[in-house]
Amino acid sequence: MSTPKWKPWSAAPRWARRAQLIAVWVAVVLAWEGAYRVVGWRPWIFPAPSHVLDATLGMLNVRTGFGEPLHGAWPGPPGAPGAGSRSIVGSPLVVALGVSGARLAVGFGASMILGLVVGIGLWRSAFLNSLLGPLFLGLQTLPSVCWVPLAVLILGINERGILFVLVMGSAFSMAIAMRDGLRSLPPIYRAAGRMMGARGWRLYVHVLLPASLPALVGMLRQGFSFAWRSLLGAELILMTQRRGVGFLLSAGREFADVAQVVAVMGVMVAVGMVVDRWVFAVVEQRVRTRFGLVAAR
Amino acid sequence: MTSSQLRPGLEVPRIEVTPGGRASRKEGGAPRGRLELVDVRYRPPSGPGMILDGITLRCDPGEFVVVVGPSGCGKTSLLHIAAGMVKPTSGRAMLDGREIGGPGPDRAMVFQEHALFPWLTAAENVGFGLKMLGVPAGEREGRVAEALRMVSLSSAGARLVHELSGGMRQRVAIARALVLEPAVLLMDEPFASLDAQTRTLLHEQLQRVWWETRHTCLFVTHSVGEAVRLADRILVMSAHPGRIRKEIPVPIPHPRPMDSPELGELGHIVRLEIQEEVTRVNAEVEAMVGRPAMG
Numbered sequence: 001m002s003t004p005k006w007k008p009w010s011a012a013p014r015w016a017r018r019a020q021l022i023a024v025w026v027a028v029v030l031a032w033e034g035a036y037r038v039v040g041w042r043p044w045i046f047p048a049p050s051h052v053l054d055a056t057l058g059m060l061n062v063r064t065g066f067g068e069p070l071h072g073a074w075p076g077p078p079g080a081p082g083a084g085s086r087s088i089v090g091s092p093l094v095v096a097l098g099v100s101g102a103r104l105a106v107g108f109g110a111s112m113i114l115g116l117v118v119g120i121g122l123w124r125s126a127f128l129n130s131l132l133g134p135l136f137l138g139l140q141t142l143p144s145v146c147w148v149p150l151a152v153l154i155l156g157i158n159e160r161g162i163l164f165v166l167v168m169g170s171a172f173s174m175a176i177a178m179r180d181g182l183r184s185l186p187p188i189y190r191a192a193g194r195m196m197g198a199r200g201w202r203l204y205v206h207v208l209l210p211a212s213l214p215a216l217v218g219m220l221r222q223g224f225s226f227a228w229r230s231l232l233g234a235e236l237i238l239m240t241q242r243r244g245v246g247f248l249l250s251a252g253r254e255f256a257d258v259a260q261v262v263a264v265m266g267v268m269v270a271v272g273m274v275v276d277r278w279v280f281a282v283v284e285q286r287v288r289t290r291f292g293l294v295a296a297r
Numbered sequence: 298m299t300s301s302q303l304r305p306g307l308e309v310p311r312i313e314v315t316p317g318g319r320a321s322r323k324e325g326g327a328p329r330g331r332l333e334l335v336d337v338r339y340r341p342p343s344g345p346g347m348i349l350d351g352i353t354l355r356c357d358p359g360e361f362v363v364v365v366g367p368s369g370c371g372k373t374s375l376l377h378i379a380a381g382m383v384k385p386t387s388g389r390a391m392l393d394g395r396e397i398g399g400p401g402p403d404r405a406m407v408f409q410e411h412a413l414f415p416w417l418t419a420a421e422n423v424g425f426g427l428k429m430l431g432v433p434a435g436e437r438e439g440r441v442a443e444a445l446r447m448v449s450l451s452s453a454g455a456r457l458v459h460e461l462s463g464g465m466r467q468r469v470a471i472a473r474a475l476v477l478e479p480a481v482l483l484m485d486e487p488f489a490s491l492d493a494q495t496r497t498l499l500h501e502q503l504q505r506v507w508w509e510t511r512h513t514c515l516f517v518t519h520s521v522g523e524a525v526r527l528a529d530r531i532l533v534m535s536a537h538p539g540r541i542r543k544e545i546p547v548p549i550p551h552p553r554p555m556d557s558p559e560l561g562e563l564g565h566i567v568r569l570e571i572q573e574e575v576t577r578v579n580a581e582v583e584a585m586v587g588r589p590a591m592g
Contacts, residue, residue: 186411188408188411188412189412189414191382191400191406191408191412192406192408192412192413192414194382194399194400195380195382195400195401195402195404195405195406195426196402196405196425196426196429196473196477197401197402197426197429197430198425198429202429206425206428206429207414210414210416211414211416213416290415290416290457291415291416291459292415292457292458292459292460
């Protein structure tokens with residue numbers, strides 16, 4: 001066999017790969033901006049990066065003018081609260097992130113506990129599993145915003161309605177993931193735990209839950225992205241007194257501010273990615289290292 | 298310890314044998330640890346047929362009994378019944394005259410492999426049972442250290458399970474069972490997945506530990522060599538259905554040197570008897586069913 005002349009990309013040093021990726025993205029953004037400036041794309045139909053940047057900073061009460069103004073209030077977001085405030089802390093984006101974050105904490109917490117308990121129930125009882133398992137799997141095909149009409153009719157347009165949509169959108173998938181995690185446990189852990197006198201809830205707390213920790217972390221990771229998506233969908237539709245990130249997206253549409261729409265979408269993706277990579281991925285790595293499922297770095 | 302730095306799995310056992318074991322330590326009172334199975338039959342709820350068919354055996358306090366048999370003869374089921382993890386279809390399983398109701402720390406089990414908890418350190422694994430029994434942390438520490446010393450792993454307590462070699466893991470598993478001060482030690486082919494050298498070292502070590510503590514041991518294996526090295530008494534099992542076919546005493550005093558020619562000779566005899574047994578059973582089954590049975 002002859003040695004290949006080229007090395008696989010993954011063999012390059014980490015910094016070189018990073019630099020390459022960043023360079024490509026910078027080139028894409030520059031080309032996009034260039035197209036807008038040279039060709040003359042109409043920015044109110046498709047905004048340039050400079051508009052998106054203006055809109056993002058505008059939501060933080062920082063006025064910039066990288067692109068040409070799109071409307072009278074530019075670059076301040078139209079229809080957002082805190083128009084009087086000039087500080088970053090009181091800016092529409094920070095306030096909205098705070099509101100959405102609080103909802104997420106409460107809703108995701110509730111959904112986690114529900115998923116855990118129901119997941120254990122499904123695992124323990126073959127009857128429950130046959131009864132509810134297929135239903136839960138079926139409900140997962142339902143987009144979470146489809147819970148909104150029910151939430152409005154039963155609970156009204158309020159915090160409880162939003163939390164209902166969030167929990168419905170994430171609890172079922174977490175219950176199923178929890179059940180599957182427990183199912184994949186080697187039965188020998190249970191036997192060993194019982195042999196050493198762990199019974200009842202102590203068997204769960206000291207043996208079964210720690211043993212399913214790798215699966216549990218995966219469940220939380222997936223559940224979080226479900227919860228975040230459900231929350232944003234609910235906020236987009238349910239206009240309540242307190243205004244979350246979803247509201248900013250909706251407001252951008254109302255005022256035909258396409259730059260704000262793109263900017264808010266960017267923020268939503270960024271929040272999801274940051275939490276996934278800097279919270280869940282880190283925890284997952286630590287758990288897997290402790291269990292010896294990966295070589296320690 | 299230089300030996301452990303060189304290769305952890307091949308650590309030389311350093312055990313000071315203290316004369317007089319657990320039987321004499323518990324002053325007064327009858328020595329405990331009499332395990333009895335009476336006419337035990339076991340047919341799994343979903344399985345095809347009888348796994349165990351009329352097993353009667355007795356392990357006296359402090360006795361080391363080894364059950365040998367081909368794979369699939371129901372050795373593990375037998376052990377699970379003694380542990381209380383499985384209920385026999387009929388017959389009785391008793392410890393010191395009391396019916397065995399469920400799994401418990403008085404019948405500690407050493408599993409085949411991968412039964413240590415990977416989220417705990419070696420010491421936490423050993424201390425787990427004591428924690429479940431409500432032993433206070435201070436006392437627990439001392440007993441865990443003592444158990445780890447018995448299997449010469451005093452320096453490895455802080456390691457995680459995946460940082461231990463296969464031999465060390467099984468020693469931790471033995472320590473985890475010993476620390477419970479069980480009446481009976483049940484072992485399910487604990488060394489089956491180890492290489493021959495490590496296995497020999499562990500035989501030697503188990504022998505010394507047993508000599509020190511004098512637990513009643515019920516040990517299951519498919520290796521005749523292992524049986525002859527460790528046993529006071531060997532029970533030969535046959536499969537389909539599982540029955541005890543033969544009882545062979547091993548009248549060689551403990552602690553035994555693992556390379557003694559006597560052991561080799563006895564091993565040869567036992568191997569021949571088992572071979573004979575297997576052939577005979579196969580012939581019986583063939584005559585009955587008209588096809589060769591699985592050996």
